[in-house]
Amino acid sequence: MLALQGDVREHRETLEGLGAQVVAVRRARELAQLDGLVLPGGESTAIVNLARVFGMLEPLRTAVAGGLPCFGTCAGMVLLADRLVDAMEGQETIGGLDVTVRRNGFGRQVDSFEQDLPMVGVEGSVRAVFIRAPWVEEAGAEVEVLARVSEGPASGRIVAVRQGNLMATSFHPEVGGDPRVHRSFLDLVRGA
Ligand SMILES: NC(=O)CC[C@H](N)C(=O)O
Numbered sequence: 001m002l003a004l005q006g007d008v009r010e011h012r013e014t015l016e017g018l019g020a021q022v023v024a025v026r027r028a029r030e031l032a033q034l035d036g037l038v039l040p041g042g043e044s045t046a047i048v049n050l051a052r053v054f055g056m057l058e059p060l061r062t063a064v065a066g067g068l069p070c071f072g073t074c075a076g077m078v079l080l081a082d083r084l085v086d087a088m089e090g091q092e093t094i095g096g097l098d099v100t101v102r103r104n105g106f107g108r109q110v111d112s113f114e115q116d117l118p119m120v121g122v123e124g125s126v127r128a129v130f131i132r133a134p135w136v137e138e139a140g141a142e143v144e145v146l147a148r149v150s151e152g153p154a155s156g157r158i159v160a161v162r163q164g165n166l167m168a169t170s171f172h173p174e175v176g177g178d179p180r181v182h183r184s185f186l187d188l189v190r191g192a
Helices: 010-016 028-033 044-053 055-065 075-081 180-191
Strands: 037-039 070-073 081-085 098-104 113-119 122-130 134-139 144-148 156-165 168-169
Touching: 010 180, 028 055, 037 075, 044 055, 044 075, 070 075, 070 122, 070 180, 075 098, 075 122, 075 168, 098 156, 098 168, 113 144, 113 156, 122 180, 144 168, 168 180
Parallel strands: 037 070, 070 168, 081 098
Antiparallel strands: 098 134, 113 122, 134 156, 144 156, 156 168
């Protein structure tokens, strides 16, 4: 877990429930010991600023480029995006995913919502919790779309993607007690 800011505890509980050994990462040297990295939801500007202050931004980019499996939720999706729209001026990312992400695409805190979504790799549907959530506005040819919003005004918007060892969701599978999205990330980690 990248543990600079955000909902680290919820991810930790979900991952530990699946038998994963979770380390809270706050220093660049701690990246070396990982099989995979989860980037939590929270505030992408805060996370990226802290990463820069702690000298982690370049090491994170190097780790992603080196193939470290990563899973970003919400702010974590923003962090993994190569391109942002509607972000803070000059907002940097770690990057790695060939996507354009619209920060706060679904609107403000009051526009937060839940929806049952079909998702590639997960049987049935996923209870998706969206909190000031981004969406994927454009995805490159190498990006697999795992889920889209299935109803309402944002119907069709891409909200879960995978590219190689990177996975990201606009929503928060760490909230709501369904561990299956995390399990599919752990499968990806094992495969890598
Ligand atoms: N729930 C969340 O992670 C919100 C993400 C937030 N809108 C951001 O851009 O960082």
